[in-house]
Amino acid sequence: MRIDILTLFPEMVRGPLSESIVKRAAESGVVEIQVHDIRDWAEGKHRAADDYTYGGGPGMVMKPEPVFAATEAVVEMSTERGPIILMTPIGRRFDHDVALELAEEERIVLICGRYEGFDARIHDHLATDELSIGDYVLSGGELPALVVVEAVVRQLPGALGCADSATEDSFAHGLLEAPQYTRPPEYRGWEVPEMLLSGHHQEIDGWRRRRNLLLTAQRRPDLLWSAELSDDERKWLAEQGVDPAESGQ
Numbered sequence: 717m718r719i720d721i722l723t724l725f726p727e728m729v730r731g732p733l734s735e736s737i738v739k740r741a742a743e744s745g746v747v748e749i750q751v752h753d754i755r756d757w758a759e760g761k762h763r764a765a766d767d768y769t770y771g772g773g774p775g776m777v778m779k780p781e782p783v784f785a786a787t788e789a790v791v792e793m794s795t796e797r798g799p800i801i802l803m804t805p806i807g808r809r810f811d812h813d814v815a816l817e818l819a820e821e822e823r824i825v826l827i828c829g830r831y832e833g834f835d836a837r838i839h840d841h842l843a844t845d846e847l848s849i850g851d852y853v854l855s856g857g858e859l860p861a862l863v864v865v866e867a868v869v870r871q872l873p874g875a876l877g878c879a880d881s882a883t884e885d886s887f888a889h890g891l892l893e894a895p896q897y898t899r900p901p902e903y904r905g906w907e908v909p910e911m912l913l914s915g916h917h918q919e920i921d922g923w924r925r926r927r928n929l930l931l932t933a934q935r936r937p938d939l940l941w942s943a944e945l946s947d948d949e950r951k952w953l954a955e956q957g958v959d960p961a962e963s964g965q
């Protein structure tokens with residue numbers, strides 16, 4: 717997969733991309749990530765990328781010319797095609813399913829906004845998708861773009877050391893992942909649950925699944941409602957006082 721990030725603050729994104737799993741995935745050829753400075757395509761003495769809002773209003777708006785020019789040039793840098801995504805709080809909500817959807821693409825282009833937002837023609841005639849990472853406003857799309865990159869890259873085959881660890885992540889089965897333990901078996905008097913030390917892998921799997929169900933019921937009952945549960949699991953949850961049919965309604 718190739719990922720292009722367009723931003724007015726390239727150094728804000730380069731640092732995090734050169735660490736840990738994303739860095740390793742890039743080094744091993746699982747993903748190629750290129751960062752581009754939108755200002756390189758801005759014209760005039762001051763290379764302005766923003767301007768006043770027509771009709772008045774606070775703050776500045778990102779100008780269409782540099783964003784269109786940068787995006788069109790970047791798209792042509794590779795023959796692979798894919799969505800052109802604006803990072804914006806008015807986009808559709810980014811979540812695990814969207815990460816899986818994007819991981820299927822050969823290429824994604826992420827455009828980071830700054831100031832009060834983009835000129836509307838960028839939304840209407842350049843972007844093919846818009847993503848928000850949550851209902852809060854950040855000062856720019858750089859951190860959201862990094863969130864998208866990390867979540868998507870985790871899903872690419874070969875990105876993680878252990879082949880199936882992304883499939884065990886919270887949300888991968890529609891449930892939250894229950895707490896995990898490592899050595900020592902006792903720390904300050906707090907013990908690792910005995911089941912986990914038993915070595916009975918099948919029983920441990922069942923025990924973990926029930927822990928996942930309970931944690932999800934406690935913290936995110938809305939997820940339980942749409943999770944795939946067996947009849948036995950529904951019965952077990954009912955015994956614990958949880959009715960999946962009523963959660964999140």
Ligand code: ADE
Binds near residue numbers: 804829850856
């Ligand atoms: N830019 C500013 N806030 C944002 C958000 N919540 N999601 C995506 N892009 C943004």
